[in-house]
Amino acid sequence: MTEFDPARRRLLKAGAAAGAVVATSALAEAKAPAGGDTAAQAQHAAPPSVDVLLQVNGSEHRILVDPRITLLDALRERLRLTGPKKGCDQGQCGACTVIVDGRRILSCLTLAVMQEGRRITTIEGLGTPASLHPMQSAFIRYDGFQCGFCTPGQICSAVAMLEEVKAGIPSHVTADLTVGPKPTDVELRERMSGNICRCGAYSNIQEAIAEAAGVRQ
Amino acid sequence: MRSFTYQRAHSPEEAAAAVERVQGAKFIAGGTNLLDLMKLQIETPAHLVDVNDLGLDKIEPTPEGGLRIGALVRNTDLAADARVRRDYGVLTRALVAGASPQLRNQATTAGNLLQRTRCPYFYDTNMPCNKRRPGSGCSAQGGFTRHHAIVGTSEACIATHPSDMAVAMRVLDAKVETLRSSGARRTIPIADFHRLPGNTPHVENALESGELITAVTLPVPPGGRHFYRKVRDRASYAFALVSVAAIVQPDGSGHVALGGVAHRPWRMEAAESEMRQGAKSVAAVLLAEARTTQHNAFKVPLVERTLASVFAEAKG
Numbered sequence: 001m002t003e004f005d006p007a008r009r010r011l012l013k014a015g016a017a018a019g020a021v022v023a024t025s026a027l028a029e030a031k032a033p034a035g036g037d038t039a040a041q042a043q044h045a046a047p048p049s050v051d052v053l054l055q056v057n058g059s060e061h062r063i064l065v066d067p068r069i070t071l072l073d074a075l076r077e078r079l080r081l082t083g084p085k086k087g088c089d090q091g092q093c094g095a096c097t098v099i100v101d102g103r104r105i106l107s108c109l110t111l112a113v114m115q116e117g118r119r120i121t122t123i124e125g126l127g128t129p130a131s132l133h134p135m136q137s138a139f140i141r142y143d144g145f146q147c148g149f150c151t152p153g154q155i156c157s158a159v160a161m162l163e164e165v166k167a168g169i170p171s172h173v174t175a176d177l178t179v180g181p182k183p184t185d186v187e188l189r190e191r192m193s194g195n196i197c198r199c200g201a202y203s204n205i206q207e208a209i210a211e212a213a214g215v216r217q
Numbered sequence: 218m219r220s221f222t223y224q225r226a227h228s229p230e231e232a233a234a235a236v237e238r239v240q241g242a243k244f245i246a247g248g249t250n251l252l253d254l255m256k257l258q259i260e261t262p263a264h265l266v267d268v269n270d271l272g273l274d275k276i277e278p279t280p281e282g283g284l285r286i287g288a289l290v291r292n293t294d295l296a297a298d299a300r301v302r303r304d305y306g307v308l309t310r311a312l313v314a315g316a317s318p319q320l321r322n323q324a325t326t327a328g329n330l331l332q333r334t335r336c337p338y339f340y341d342t343n344m345p346c347n348k349r350r351p352g353s354g355c356s357a358q359g360g361f362t363r364h365h366a367i368v369g370t371s372e373a374c375i376a377t378h379p380s381d382m383a384v385a386m387r388v389l390d391a392k393v394e395t396l397r398s399s400g401a402r403r404t405i406p407i408a409d410f411h412r413l414p415g416n417t418p419h420v421e422n423a424l425e426s427g428e429l430i431t432a433v434t435l436p437v438p439p440g441g442r443h444f445y446r447k448v449r450d451r452a453s454y455a456f457a458l459v460s461v462a463a464i465v466q467p468d469g470s471g472h473v474a475l476g477g478v479a480h481r482p483w484r485m486e487a488a489e490s491e492m493r494q495g496a497k498s499v500a501a502v503l504l505a506e507a508r509t510t511q512h513n514a515f516k517v518p519l520v521e522r523t524l525a526s527v528f529a530e531a532k533g
Contacts, residue, residue: 047220067223067265070252090253091320103293103322109249110323113223114267161318169297172313172453177302193453194317 052116056081057125065112072096074112075122083123083152087196094195097153098122104160123152126159135159135212142208146199154195158209161191165213183213219261225270229396229431232268237398237427239264244429246289247323249316250332257342259333259349273431276300282437285394288327288430292382293318295326305435306443307462311385314447317454327430330383330393330410331422334376334480335456336365347373348418363512364458369479370508374418378411378481379456385445387482388462388474392434398427404434411481418480441466444527447476448519459519465531469493473524475503478516496525 049064056079063078072089075081075098087095089108096108099121127133135155138144145151165187168180173190181187188209189202197205210216222239226232236242241263245251254260273287276298284305286295295301296312316324338344338356345354357365357375365375386407393405405423412421424430444463449455460476471492474484488502500521507517 047222050223067221068218090256091249094317094319097319104319105323106249106319109247109252109320111223111245111248111252111265114245114248114269157319164293164318167297169293170302170309170313171318174313177306177309190453191318194319 050113052113054079054112054115054120055118056120057122063112067111067113069112070108071098071110071112071115071120072107075107075120081122081124084156085149085152087150087153092196093150093153094157095150095153097157097195099156099160102160102163104157121156123156126155133159135209138208138212139205142204142211144201144205144208145197146201150195150197150199154192154197154205157192157195158205158212161188161209162213164191183210183215185210185215188213218255219258219263221262222264223267224264225267227270229268229271229273229429230400232266232271233396233398233427233429235264235266236429242266244268246325246328247291249320249324250328254333257340259340259342268429279434284435286326286433286435288325288432290326292316292321292324292326292329295382296321304438305385305389307388307445307464308382308385308435310443310445311381311447311460311462314445314457314460315381326382326433329380330386330430330433332378332380333421335379336376337361339376348376348414348421351417351419358510361512362510364456364477365510365513366479367507367509367513367516368483368504369413369481369506371414371416371418373416374414374480375510376414376418376480377477378479380482381445381447381457381460381476383407383411384460384462384474384476384482386433387484388464388472389435389439391436393430394432394434395424396429396431397425402431407433407482408484414480421480439464439472441471442531444530446523446527448523459516459523461520461523461527463524463527463531465492465528469532471531473499473503473527475520478504478520492528496521496528499524 047067050067052065054061061079065074072084072086075084084098084107085095087093091106091109096106097104098107100118127136135158165181165183170177170181171187171190173186174181226235236244243262243265245265246268251260274289275287276290277285279285292312296309302309336357339346339348344356347355355374366377391407393410396402410423441464447457447460449457457477463473465471469492472489474482485503488499491498491502504517
């Protein structure tokens, strides 16, 4: 091959300019077969971008996005909010947990275009280095991490989790469904089971959350 | 992910018509299963119709004394509803046994019913799978089958349905209300909603193209004690190896359904007439036609023991 494949060139340019998200779609384009059915080819072409207004940490951001972009990728790659982490990107690890309209969700399993008009809070919106959220202080005090990769997701999850307990939402370990749950150790553990820590810092995470919940001094 | 166009629908009629109009279109609600499958290009919709703004997010009493659960009610909200906790405890128990809190905050009632199997061969696009590519073969058979079905299977497919909620809906005799793109509405009993694999494992339910689930209804509260016992490889956040949904009346009669053993929630009314004879008799009817592999044969005694555990607790 004497001529540099233009799709490949686009890939390199995109990768250098804008990071992994754009590179992924360019890669899909580069892999598209030369022949084949037109419907499949049409699906490889870049779709029209969609204008979306995201409300994140109290600020509004109007961005043009490919409809395929997940909320996680929009936060990280477009708004440069790199607190939410891409761990598994398939809803199994909890590292991408953010709070939307008061509820913790996985930002890797929702599209940015689906979140227009909703209030999104990431770890960056919970506290600042100068003014930490009480849950952040508790994680530091109890050393609730080792490598720190899962920590933003753990903290967002824990903050919203305590609101779920207050709202009376039952869990798998709630013995009596007719009375409100209490933030006991067994409840906190079950309710944090969607956040995986590969370092295994669970015991300290548990202590930090228990203190923030007011069940430990 | 393959590219697609996106639209947000504002009425059930608009949504159903939009999906029928565009070839390869799909509804998206919570997205927790669909987006995962789209990333792997197992699902490749050309157009997504976002149904989150349809106003189908309420739980209301029915004139008959039951409940109508809007299709978009999130799993968390359904589990937490005071009427559900009080009168349909098996449903709350099943919901909170499933997935993680974050996923339950996103996942919807209708979407939960429409979950696709977690068979690893369905997920591995390098392997033949009759469900993913009809006619290509079943890689599970002869493969690693510890999680697979033991009843209702076919030569074409031995996948299980992954939902916990659906097992509770089955034991509660729920009904699925839908809207077709023609504007016609119909009600599908949950027993007729999910299909066995047969020769067409890619056809998983009774819905037609463009048909939108609008609600799931529950009959009058059945009374009795409610149980959902899920046996899995870890204490939380794992799919069932075996699960038992049961409603047991004071005289020992009642209803039972199983999860983790078939392509749909597994209930046989004939087994329920054996409930006062005990777990062995009930399991014998439920699993009379079981076809196991060396990896999943353990599910047969596990079903019986899980039933025994539930019945013992019901007596105690």
